[in-house]
Amino acid sequence: MNDPVVVAEDLETVLGGRRIWSGVSFAIAPRSFTVVLGPNGVGKSTLLKAILGLQPLSGGTLRVLGAAAGADRRRIGYVPQRGAFDESVRVRGLDVVRLGLDGTRWGVPLPGRARREERARIDEVVRLVEAEGYASRSIGKLSGGEQQRLIIAQALVRDPPLLLLDEPLDSLDLSAQASMAALVQRICRERGVAVVMVAHDVNPILPYLDEVIYLAGGTAVSGSPEAVITSETLSALYGTDVEVLRAADGRLVVVGQPEAPAFHTDRHHR
Amino acid sequence: MTAVAIASPFSFSFMVNALRAGTIVAVLAGALGWFMVLRRQTFVGHTLSLVGFPGAAGATLLGISPVVGYFAFCTGAAALVSALPTGGSARGFTEESAVVGSVQSLLLASGFLFVSLYAGNLGGLSSLLFGSFLGITARQVLALLAVALPAVVLLAALGRPLLFASVDPQVAGAAGVPVRAVSVAFPLLVLPPAAAQALTLRPAAGLLLSVGIGVGATWAGLLLAYYLPYPTGAFITTLSFAVYVIARIVRSIRHRRS
DSSP states (O other): OOSOSEEEEEEEEEETTEEEEEEEEEEEOTTOEEEEEOSTTSSHHHHHHHHHTOSOOSEEEEEETTEETTTTGGGEEEEOOOOOOOTTOOOBHHHHHHHHHHTTOOSOOOOSHHHHHHHHHHHHHHHHTTOTTTTTSBGGGSOHHHHHHHHHHHHHTTOOSEEEEESTTTTOOHHHHHHHHHHHHHHHHHHOOEEEEEOSOSGGGGGGOSEEEEEETTEEEEEOHHHHSSHHHHHHHHTSOOEEEEOTTSOEEEESOOOOOSOOGGGTOO | OOOOOOOOGGGSHHHHHHHHHHHHHHHHHHHHHHHHHHTTOHHHHHHHHHHHHHHHHHHHHHTSOHHHHHHHHHHHHHHHHHHSOOOOOTTSOOOHHHHHHHHHHHHHHHHHHHHHHHOSOOSOHHHHHHOOSTTOOHHHHHHHHHHHHHHHHHHHHHHHHHHHHHHOHHHHHHTTOOHHHHOOOHHHHHHHHHHHHHHOOOHHHHHHHHHHHHHHHHHHHHHHHHHSSSOHHHHHHHHHHHHHHHHHHHHHHHHHHO
């Protein structure tokens, strides 16, 4: 049971005629918390889509849950980067969570034992993400952090061994970011789920992390945060002198990285 | 005391047919409309209900049954609106209303063109545009049932994937829901579902409530129109609108309490 959940060797992908990244290799252990870091437009979301099997690869081998990527997408929980639900979406949080369980099923749901068991599973994941207090309110009226917790509950309700989160901390304030990171770590440990999360800033999540995949300069390095987020490793990755400074409060600051591209491509395509 | 004898509305076949047709439409529209309001596609619904007009006018011009024209144009317009790119972004802004508006004005204009090309007497422009409730034959009720029944069954079968695709298209697509494939009498189509969504957050209860409000408003409107000298459509629309207004008031009172 300790085989890696994801094994990537020498991956390469091309999007719209442009090579996004190549030579990307990493392994993701069960129950681990991995974060994908890197500047805007470097292809972090594209990497998650490749693991899901939604982004074709032009090179390398990618094994996910012991099979080719995309072979069994139902065993992967996925939370894409998304704007908040509009206030006019008048559906309860509980119903949004339930869609993770039966949203792909045809026909009319019938009451009975199966339905009660589903209800118990939904209540359980809602408790796990600590959303009991607001899960029966209209999802559109909830705060960004509350919506994010319910969306994570939706992704977890089928008990997947792998959970992919695309920038779940985007648009949350700092304290909400830290409590979300603590929640994700608890999900890894208590539910035995391997989590791969795309993030912008490593600092709010640094205390909870196991592994880092750092994408930059068209390729990636992976390893423990202490090994990856160093002046030497990042300088080699960016191909220019980059300095990692540690502030007095323990925060890491990366100085001298090349300017981010003007376009954030992974925000504009679906 | 002289008793004024007014025959029971149920003794006339036109009234019975109107009630039958109204019930069928109210059930279908209540259920379909609930999803339409959730997906914010009420403008598309309005457009499709108008598109029957050029369809019927065109069919009459060609000397074929207006019913054929209704179906051809409504299906065609629905296909056109879902085929045209609407530029949906991850942030949820789309150009859908611009696309729908363009299709609507094109089709309305061709409807008026067909009417003027026909030059003869085209059985009342307003009944082509808005339909009429009180001239429905038993055959038309059967035709309506033949269309509505499969539609309701299909909607019941698609219900949950459609809800998933409406609330969360990206996740639904990744989970294997064919998002594109499941995407496809105006006051009944919008007001009862909008009222139901104001009253309850539960999808199943909302759907039933929407159907109930639609059927109730249709029956009450038809019976009022039987006794009072005003058009049926005005009563049905006004009653649906009244329920919608009450639902919004109830919602804001509840909101203030919580």
